[in-house]
Amino acid sequence: MTHVNTERIVKYSVDDEFALLADLIRQHAVTTPLKLAITDDTEVPHELTYADLDAQMDRVASRLTTAGLQAGSTIAICAKSSSAYASIFLGALRAGIAVAPLPPSATTSTLTKMLVDSEAKLVFLDSDGNAALPQQAPGHPMRVALDACPGLLTMEAWLHSAASGIALGRTVDADSAFNIIYSSGTTGEPKGVVQSHRMRWAHIQRARRYKYSATSVTLLSTPLYSNTTLVAFFPALAFGGTVVLMSKFDTGKYLALCEAHRATHTMLVPVQYLRLMQHEGFGQHNLSTFVMKLCSSAPFPAALKSEVLARWPGGLTEIYGMTEGGGSCLLEADVYPGKLHTVGRPAPGSEFRVISEGGTEVPEGSLGEIVGRSKGMMTGYHGRPGLTSESEWFDQEGRRYIRTGDLGRFDEDGFLILVDRIKDLLISGGFNVYPRDLEDILHQHTDISEAAVTGIPSEEWGESPAAFVVLKPFGNATPADLMRWVNNQVGKTQRLVSVTLLKELPRNAIGKVLKRELRQLARLERP
Missing domain, CATH: 3.30.300.30 (ANL, C-terminal domain)
Structure with a gap:
């Protein structure tokens, strides 16, 4: 068991077999207290050094504890990305409390279902989130405002009574819930994917392939409620780098921020790469500091990958995987320009099989459903044991795999070629x-x-x-x-x-x- 504590000693490392993200941030606060950890694109950017972030996490964790939340409880956040959002999320993790990040863009009905399903005791929101959620949400969780929401308790007022530096006495292990990520809810009932601290640690370890370091500056323009964003956000902090958060993607502003912050890393979805390639001012910005660009979440056309490689300095890695986990593939497009029609090869520690509609393995090179396993696998769908079982496949040795719902095959070099979604x-x-x-x-x-x-x-x-x-x-x-x-x-x-x-x-x-x-x-x- 790993114990969350407030001892200001350098004790944890990304080289450990397992560590808590909150403890890694504590270490950075000790070794590089004045290093910028997080900033945002608000009119007056809210900047947090590692010392600031660590202290704010303590305040949030302490206040959640005095509010009666225990390790294993859940809070919800429904807001645009900001430094305040990040500090609430990370502070909850320090207290051993899971976070359910909810999309303000969802319908009121869908948000209500997500909030009820998460069993959140508190919900943190901005004006957009407050407008999206019904004023009398089921269960009546307390609301705390991250920005100016008339009639709501502000974050600073809520934090006011929290003492600093108190021992929380929380115990978290690798299998404790880290967060609950919800499906978009565009079809059927939204499902809450429970991800553990072990799963997030696997994402941090995978990020070595993205060349993260303490000098990295990661610009993120996708929302913090999305797993696409979080698989880049958490590793960036684990390695002691700086994160720049955008509340909303805008091509001109994005390019200006890249240049102003001398960005080295980013995570974008394919349509954002398309918009940037089409932006008339793209070539006028200095992007020479980039080390690695990441892409995930949707099909990334080979022609678009090729254009990004030709026009944007630095590496390009496409990440294929699911919020549910089960394995990932990485296409290092700058290393394998002849494989842009694929989504890459299995990442270290990931194992894949291709199965028929009846659930049996198909011959090598044949088309079928992709199933995968790794250390990064969801615990299950929150409160949905039946749906969890439907998402699983077991091999003859009884090892658990997660079904992707994707049809594909591996080529002779071990690169995965996706054909389509089964449902499409x-x-x-x-x-x-x-x-x-x-x-x-x-x-x-x-x-x-x-x-x-x-x-x-x-x-x-x-x-x-x-x-x-x-x-x-x-x-x-x-x-x-x-x-x-x-x-x-x-x-x-x-x-x-x-x-x-x-x-x-x-x-x-x-x-x-x-x-x-x-x-x-x-x-x-x-x-």
Whole structure:
């Protein structure tokens, strides 16, 4: 068991077999107290040195303890990214309390379900989060404001009674809950993925491949409620670097912050890379300090990877994995430019299998569902043992794997080629049609900026593929032109039945295309 304490001694290291993130931050506060740990992009940036962050974590942990929360309890945070958000999250971890970061962009109904499911005793929010949550939330958890929310207790007022430097006496082990990350809730009921301290430690160890160090400056523009952000945020602090948080992504502001802070690392989703490549001022900013750029969360077209490599200094690593864990693949695109059509090879400590619909392993190189295992695996879905069981697969030795829901195969060099999401697969005339194949073709058209394909009902074929396209600013292709161009390259069952031009594709806050919304749009448009 690892004990959370307030002894100001250098005791923990990223080289240890296991350590708590809160203890690593304590170490940095001792060895480099004046080093900038976290800053944000608010009008007057709120900067926290490691000494400041450590002291604030103590205050938060102490106040949570005096409020009656115990190790194993949960708090929720529903707000935009900020230094205050980060200090609440990290302070709760120091007290052995799990955090449920909730997306302010979700509907009131979905947020209510998440809050109830998390069993949070307190909820910290900003004005956006306060507006999104019902004023009389079930269970009536106490609300604390991270910014100016009329009628709510402010964070500073809430912290006022917390003594500093008191021994918390909290005990946390590797399997204790670190956080509960919720699915977007765009389809079905939102599920809470319980991640342990062991799982987060595995993410920290994996980050060695990203060349993190005490001199790293990591710019994060995706929200802190997303696992995509957190797999870069926590390791950056564990290694003693600096994190710059953006409350909302803006291409011009992002580039200006890169230059101002001399950023060395970042995590972006594919659509953000696309926006930056299209930004007219991209080449006017000095990005020479970059060591590594990371990408995750959604399909990353090979052509876009190639453009990023050509125009943006530093390495580029694509991370394939799930919030649920189970293994990850890393594509070091700058090292393997001939493998940009893949998502890389299994990361150290990750093990994958490819299984059939019936749950048996398929021959090497064959197509099937990807399942994986590693030290970074979720405990389960919070309060959902049935759904947890459905997400698991066990090999003949009884070892546990997590099902990804992705169809793919490994090539002769051990690189994973993803074909599509199983749920996105459509069957037309009895044949499997993979939307991603058609999207790859559409992305090759010189007029197209973005494209998504989904299946729609067909009396003749059962299902047929329909495309939704965003043109480049200079693009003038018509839907008929694009449909003819694609259909001349594919088989009969793959032919598009419609092409719809959109100003933008519907996406969630982390950049994933919402195909359910596209299917609904297609049904409305068809006679």
